[in-house]
Amino acid sequence: MAESKQKKSSINANGTEISVLSKxxxxxxxxxxxxxKFKNPEFPADLVKNWMRSRSTIEFLGLWEQMYNSNFKLVEFDQFKNEAGANSFVLSPQKWITxxxxxxxxxxxxRYGGTFAHKxxxxxxxxxxxAEFKLYIIKDYQRLKAEENNSHALNWNVNRILSKINYKIHTDAIKLTLIPENVSKAHQGITYATEADLLNVxxxxxxxxxxxxxxxxxxxNHRDYATLHQLIVLSNIESLNAEYIKEGLSQQERLIKLNRIAIGQLHSLLDNLSVKKLESLN
Structure with missing residues (x-):
């Protein structure tokens, strides 16, 4: 997993806090x-190792890797599977991974390490x-994902609404400044589309x-797949473009200015703590 994209949260399984890493x-x-720790709070790593000694566990882990990991080493996997069950056989997560x-x-x-596994x-x-504890884990994990999805939808909708409000300001500026009276709706649409694409470019x-x-x-369209950073900048340059239109700047002049501003704002937002907090809710 890419460390920079991980978000750490937790679930509560009948009183036991369990960490979750999500991308x-x-x-x-x-x-x-x-x-x-639910079974062995003092030596949880030993319990994980005991689970991994089982042939059925190794077969399960190997099957999962073959389904999702094209770089999985089958020869080493077969060796572990053949050794499983012997009294002298010990397998740690680190050894399996390596x-x-x-x-x-x-x-x-x-301090906050340990062994993590795909869900x-x-x-x-x-x-x-x-088996009982597993049900508590699944139940609270489902709650966590539902909250994440609701939060993501809320923040996405807020930004899309903000973008639409600014788009209304933008199109009103186009109508008042660039579109003469009595021009057909078809030709008006062409002008609106051209200005929208100016922002897209x-x-x-x-x-x-x-x-x-x-x-x-x-x-x-690409706005539906935009990042939070891009939506914020889109909202900003829509308002700026409306003002530039009123000032009489040509499309070429506005494109150059807006592109320069977009690049600068994206660079600034990448390190903005407030935006990072919003992203952490998604």
Missing amino acids: GNEDDFISLTDIA HTQAIGLVSKSG DIAFEFASWVS ALFGKTAKEWRKENPNLEG
Whole structure:
């Protein structure tokens, strides 16, 4: 998992706090160490190792890796599977990851470290620890994902609404300044589309038509797939463009100015703490 994109949260399984690392999609990683503390609070790592000694566990881990990891080392996997069950056999998460190039387990060091596993694997481990405890984990994990989805939808809608409000200011400026009276609605639409694409090129580097050609399987337009940073900048340059239109600047002049402003604002927003807080809610 890319460390820079991880968000740490937690779930509460009947009183036990369990850490969750998320990248904003369904590929969350859940702490096996925290799950193990339910049974062995003093030595949770030993419980994880005991689980990994089982042949059935190794077969499950190997199957998961073969499904999702093209770099998984099958020869090393077969060796572990053959050794499983022997009294002398010991397998740690670190050893499994190092020898097989597994991606389903992650071993993190430090005070807040431990062993994390993809949620598919974490639920399997929870079943081994306690079937009842697994149900508590799943229930609160579902609550966490529902809250994340609701928060993401709320923040996205707020920014889309803000963008639409500014777009209204933008189109009103076009109507008052660039569109003469009695021009047909068809020709008005052409002018609006041209101005919208001026903003598209200034911010995204391509027109709506160019974006659709590059993304034939996606619905909507590139604004529907914009980042939070881009939506904020879009809102800003829409207002600026409305003022530039009133001032009588040509399209070429406005495009150059808006592009320069968009680049500068995007650079500024990348390190903005307030925007990072908004992103953490998504």
